[in-house]
Amino acid sequence: MTTPGERHLKGEREFVALGASQEASLGRRVFAYGRGCTLVDVDGREYVDLAAGTMTQSLGHSHPEVVEAVAAQVGALTNVHDNPTPQRLDAARALARLLPEHLGAMGFFTTGTEVVEAALRVAHASAESGRTRIAALRRGFHGKTRGARAAVQWDIGTEPPGPTLLGYPAYCYRCPFELTYPACDMLCARLTVKQTIARPDVAALLAEPIQGAAGVIVPPREYWEVVGKACAEHGVLLIADEVLTGGGRTGEFLASQHYGLAPDLVTLAKGLGSGHPVAVLAGRPDLLTEATWGSVGGYSSTFGGGPVGLTAATATLTVLHRDDLVTKVRELGLLLADELSAVADHPLVGEVRGLGLLHAVELAGPGRAPNPTAVDRVFRRALDMGVRVMPGGSVLRIAPPFLIEPDELVDAVRRLGRAIDQVYREDAS
Ligand SMILES: Cc1ncc(COP(=O)(O)O)c(C=O)c1O
Incomplete structure (x- = not known):
């Protein structure tokens, strides 16, 4: 039995030009809707969106005040x-x-x-x-x-x-x-x-x-x-x-x-x-x-x-x-940096860096060799664990909505950490 997502992807292959982003072509998720920091795909799976759309959803998905204002404007x-x-x-x-x-x-x-x-x-x-x-x-x-x-x-x-x-x-x-x-x-x-x-x-x-x-x-x-x-x-x-x-x-x-x-x-x-x-x-x-x-x-x-x-x-x-969200970004940014510091010494991680709610985890092999293959795999593994980040070359970027709850941020970053470790262990074994 194929899933609604698989049927959709097959349909798109007939019509849609190639050249999608790294995250879209690797992830192959068909998103149905988003609320706050959560995305839901057509198969009913949920994801914490640590990419905030494409760093567009500072207030998360479908913020009620934005939706209301836009709906009124569309009608006017x-x-x-x-x-x-x-x-x-x-x-x-x-x-x-x-x-x-x-x-x-x-x-x-x-x-x-x-x-x-x-x-x-x-x-x-x-x-x-x-x-x-x-x-x-x-x-x-x-x-x-x-x-x-x-x-x-x-x-x-x-x-x-x-x-x-x-x-x-x-x-x-x-x-x-x-x-x-x-x-x-x-x-x-x-x-x-x-x-x-x-x-x-x-x-x-x-x-x-x-x-x-x-x-x-x-x-x-x-x-x-x-x-x-x-x-x-x-x-x-x-x-x-x-x-x-x-x-x-x-x-x-x-x-x-x-x-x-x-x-x-x-x-x-x-x-x-x-x-x-x-x-x-x-x-x-x-x-x-x-x-x-x-x-x-x-x-x-x-x-x-x-x-x-x-x-x-x-x-x-x-x-x-x-709501003085820029101050909130600074505070959440410190929390994000702190959580990410737990993966900074992982053997698959070259460097963790960032400011505010814009961070990157660069994956590297011996001698700092860029490791884009590991990025692809970690990205997909994290998606399977319900966390969406933004892959690019040998870097995973993390840029959540500003309204993410601290607990949700911590939990999602820990899941990302487990994804990194799983990919590393698969290669090591
Ligand atoms: C710094 C910067 N400039 C320009 C662009 C292009 O923007 P757009 O994709 O909206 O055309 C991007 C897109 O990621 C960007 O990051």
Whole structure:
């Protein structure tokens, strides 16, 4: 007897294009609904969602206040191009309350990639003549369209990497110079300055303050002190891509705030709208002018700034602000780090790292050899145990909703620990 899930997967194979994410193609779960931190599949199995959708569900799945607001908006108005709406002003005000003051202007979009593209257009349009190039960091991720993809060095499809100048992230666990912090004197930051920011042809540095897709690379504070200061000194715009980290995920509304960074432009998406497509480019008001979009209407798009997505964002940000969830993220983050420290010395684990409710467990073999095969197996084993995390290369990422109960978090992380141990023991026996 086949299960409803198996019948569904067979049906999808007939129609749906290949190219799904690592977690979808490995997991092969057909999710039916989500409530809070729990997902339920069509076969009735439950999972604690330590990936929060795709780090979108900061308030968990189907938060009642978001559902109610969105349902009312769907019944009232869903699209009027980019005309002014009450929903747009409400969302802007809700965001302004949480963003640093200098990021006083905002443009509204639908996806992370779209907002990164917008930031790049602003960077090019506002650059002095001769400053034609964009700098980015190795291992960064910014999206899959041409412009964003040009800043991504690793393989995410058939196109070759673009012409972006690449600096070095502070990936201390795999330091390309085989140095150790702090004795390294932040060579990665200094080379990034020398090889990218200090060049006279660079318009902007596009970078994640904490690299997410790369496996949660949390730089030491000095890294951004050196790089941020150099951007200001050399007149290079700093675009903080906070599509993944923005919205409170790391224990500040923006990850930039951990480093005292004042980026000129910030991109936000995943955590803003409880899973609805809404993205924001926030920036210095003098940068987000009609001139930088090229022409009147230069930043509008069919769905960008739609009232339903913006309503979801306002509802999400209102709860985040009212219930001081960013403080809660910091507290739960300490608990998560503490629980994960129990697996840090496991022979299959290379390193555990993270900040707030964004952590990673990197699996490695002898000599720190990356171990993506073990990641695939642990990911599947954890799913079988009712815990969903996010696999990527040799890293498992853990990013639960902010409303997870401490007991539930502890229990799920312990189950993940058992999954790691089981996979290890199978290989050892
Ligand atoms: C830092 C960063 N920028 C951009 C993107 C692209 O966002 P989207 O998938 O919404 O286009 C992502 C997606 O994971 C991201 O993590």
